[in-house]
Amino acid sequence: xxxxxxxxxxxxxxxxxxxxxIPPRQRFNPLRWVRREPFxxxxxxxxxxxxxxxxxxxxxxxxxxxxxxxxxxxxxPCLGCSSGDMEHRAWNETVEWREHRLFGTTPRGxxxxxxxxxxxxxxxxxGVATVLVGTLAGxxxxxxxxxxxGVVDFAVGRLADMIIAIPGILLALTLHTAIGSDLPDLPxxxxxxxxxxxxISAFFLPGTYRIMRGMVLELREAQYVESxxxxxxxxxxxxxxxxxxxMFGLMIVITSISxxxxxxxxxxxxxxxxxxxxxxxxWGADLSGDSRQFFTQGWWLAIxxxxxxxxxxxxxxxxxxxxxxxxxxxxxGRI
Amino acid sequence: MTGYIIRRxxxxxxxxxxxxxxxxxLLYVRPGSAAFAVVGxxxxxxxxxxxxEEKFGLNDPWYEQYGTWLWNLVSTGSxxxxxxxxxxxxxxxxxxxxxxxxxxxxxxxxxxxIFGISVGVLSAIRRxxxxxxxxxxxxxxGLSIPNFWIALLLVTLPAGWWGWSPFAFEWTSFTxxxxxxxxxxxxxxxxxxxxSAAGTARLVRTSMLEVFYSDYVRTAxxxxxxxxxxxxxxxxxxxxIPVITLIGLQTGAVLGGVVLAELIFGIPxxxxxxxxxxxxxDYPLVLGSIMIFSLVFILVTLAVDILYxxxxxxxxx
Numbered sequence: 001x002x003x004x005x006x007x008x009x010x011x012x013x014x015x016x017x018x019x020x021x022i023p024p025r026q027r028f029n030p031l032r033w034v035r036r037e038p039f040x041x042x043x044x045x046x047x048x049x050x051x052x053x054x055x056x057x058x059x060x061x062x063x064x065x066x067x068x069x070x071x072x073x074x075x076x077p078c079l080g081c082s083s084g085d086m087e088h089r090a091w092n093e094t095v096e097w098r099e100h101r102l103f104g105t106t107p108r109g110x111x112x113x114x115x116x117x118x119x120x121x122x123x124x125x126x127g128v129a130t131v132l133v134g135t136l137a138g139x140x141x142x143x144x145x146x147x148x149x150g151v152v153d154f155a156v157g158r159l160a161d162m163i164i165a166i167p168g169i170l171l172a173l174t175l176h177t178a179i180g181s182d183l184p185d186l187p188x189x190x191x192x193x194x195x196x197x198x199x200i201s202a203f204f205l206p207g208t209y210r211i212m213r214g215m216v217l218e219l220r221e222a223q224y225v226e227s228x229x230x231x232x233x234x235x236x237x238x239x240x241x242x243x244x245x246x247m248f249g250l251m252i253v254i255t256s257i258s259x260x261x262x263x264x265x266x267x268x269x270x271x272x273x274x275x276x277x278x279x280x281x282x283w284g285a286d287l288s289g290d291s292r293q294f295f296t297q298g299w300w301l302a303i304x305x306x307x308x309x310x311x312x313x314x315x316x317x318x319x320x321x322x323x324x325x326x327x328x329x330x331x332x333g334r335i
Numbered sequence: 336m337t338g339y340i341i342r343r344x345x346x347x348x349x350x351x352x353x354x355x356x357x358x359x360x361l362l363y364v365r366p367g368s369a370a371f372a373v374v375g376x377x378x379x380x381x382x383x384x385x386x387x388e389e390k391f392g393l394n395d396p397w398y399e400q401y402g403t404w405l406w407n408l409v410s411t412g413s414x415x416x417x418x419x420x421x422x423x424x425x426x427x428x429x430x431x432x433x434x435x436x437x438x439x440x441x442x443x444x445x446x447x448x449i450f451g452i453s454v455g456v457l458s459a460i461r462r463x464x465x466x467x468x469x470x471x472x473x474x475x476x477g478l479s480i481p482n483f484w485i486a487l488l489l490v491t492l493p494a495g496w497w498g499w500s501p502f503a504f505e506w507t508s509f510t511x512x513x514x515x516x517x518x519x520x521x522x523x524x525x526x527x528x529x530x531s532a533a534g535t536a537r538l539v540r541t542s543m544l545e546v547f548y549s550d551y552v553r554t555a556x557x558x559x560x561x562x563x564x565x566x567x568x569x570x571x572x573x574x575x576i577p578v579i580t581l582i583g584l585q586t587g588a589v590l591g592g593v594v595l596a597e598l599i600f601g602i603p604x605x606x607x608x609x610x611x612x613x614x615x616x617d618y619p620l621v622l623g624s625i626m627i628f629s630l631v632f633i634l635v636t637l638a639v640d641i642l643y644x645x646x647x648x649x650x651x652x
Contacts, residue, residue, distance in 0.1 A: 161350060173613050271595070272598070274613075287484060296494070314475065321475075
């Protein structure tokens with residue numbers, strides 16, 4: 001009646017080898033990533049749209065975004081409208097109105113489509129530069145201070161506490177006026193933009209520093225750091241060759257998560273009139289001041305710059321989230 | 336615990352001292368700024384300018400200026416006088432403006448916590464349902480739409496389209512007319528709460544899901560507890576800890592958002608005061624109001640840290 005219990009056969013050597021073999025490193029498969037992270041892929045798509053729009057703005061039926069009179073003032077979005085119309089700007093100069101005015105025109109006849117596309121350049125440029133400065137500086141300070149330890153570490157930590165206690169936008173406002181217009185023009189970054197980058201990156205420095213310092217302290221206890229110390233590696237070598245590379249993933253995550261906040265801060269400052277130079281296309285500035293009084297006469301003035309801003313921030317937010325989950329799931333809920 | 340609170344409280348004045356020093360250096364060391372900017376715009380008479388600089392001690396070396404400022408603050412509690420006419424006391428302006436800002440901030444945090452927590456709990460209980468997907472999409476959108484844009488649309492569009500606006504009258508303070516005041520204040524608070532509520536909802540959802548799969552929840556279920564009591568007394572309470580951190584962290588963002596909201600909605604609060612002061616280069620006023628902002632932030636952070644021990648008795652300082 002009872003079946004004879006068969007002892008499980010010892011696994012063959014081939015099976016063991018299969019089980020314990022190190023799996024071959026999987027190549028990154030974009031299609032699989034898209035299927036696993038549909039939200040992230042959608043975010044990436046939005047980012048690509050915005051980036052392409054900004055990068056290839058001159059090819060995308062735009063005109064000089066600062067040019068007045070590209071169409072009748074405050075005319076709504078239309079395609080193939082009023083071709084051949086002219087505006088007489090001076091007795092000997094006429095400007096031909098544009099045939100396609102996809103997003104309408106501003107109260108002074110600037111082309112909103114061009115302004116939105118070129119505004120993307122400003123937003124992306126300042127956002128990326130800010131986050132790079134903030135993350136890099138935060139990481140370097142964290143490495144140095146965690147390694148120096150003692151008084152230095154304590155002082156830097158308290159300094160970070162103080163800076164965090166000042167609301168970011170007020171800190172940026174203060175820094176912006178404090179730096180003034182003394183900065184030099186950099187290639188690709190005007191003096192005003194450079195000021196903005198420094199003012200906004202101060203906003204991200206202390207937070208990045210705190211996260212990174214925790215990471216350095218954790219990594220310093222790792223066995224490979226200990227063995228590097230045993231063989232007599234210098235502190236600098238350990239920091240540079242053993243700890244810094246391991247912080248790279250976290251740096252990418254922090255960068256992608258701070259980027260939308262940086263773009264929003266730039267827009268807010270430009271909206272307050274303390275951002276880019278007057279006249280420069282910027283989503284924040286285009287929602288403020290002059291055009292704000294005309295929102296009810298021209299809904300496109302109120303909608304398109306804000307929509308472009310929201311779309312960009314939305315794209316970066318969901319892309320950053322899925323990047324964080326892919327690279328380091330432990331961070332979920334922490335940053 | 337008491338020792339910890341006392342130590343933290345002792346640290347507060349030192350932090351404020353440090354903050355005031357940083358801000359002072361940023362604002363005052365900028366060469367040739369204050370006197371020239373203020374006086375140059377009002378009067379061109381060099382004699383008047385000299386008298387002005389003399390009165391405010393703008394020609395003294397920075398350490399003397401800072402020392403005087405600090406001594407006045409410590410001995411009389413005064414933040415000095417404003418540089419811009421009518422050159423009245425900074426402290427008076429701050430006391431006038433602070434209640435409005437605190438009101439908006441508190442309303443924002445309350446609205447954000449109520450909506451954020453309830454949406455998050457709902458989304459976690461019905462995870463992977465249509466409702467969950469919708470709320471997740473909406474919350475990410477809520478995090479992404481800049482609140483100054485929504486505030487702008489709210490202020491301009493209804494007034495222009497339908498001739499109706501909740502802001503058809505002037506801001507009245509709470510003591511003058513509580514109902515009118517709340518009717519006005521609730522709008523900026525709702526706009527500001529949007530992003531905070533979205534962030535809170537997302538975090539409540541994640542942290543509740545984490546707790547849902549923990550061992551003690553399985554134990555509670557296998558004891559035969561009702562689902563409701565599992566959700567509320569086991570899962571919800573334990574998922575609150577990161578949420579409290581987040582609400583504390585959001586104080587900074589809310590305080591920053593208040594600046595924009597006050598400007599757009601025309602509320603005479605601390606944020607608008609600071610902005611106007613920055614534009615007018617009225618440095619004593621900038622310094623004083625940012626100090627108050629920082630003080631509020633520091634106290635809220637302290638309160639959050641104390642609240643931890645209430646929610647999670649395992650945490651001891």
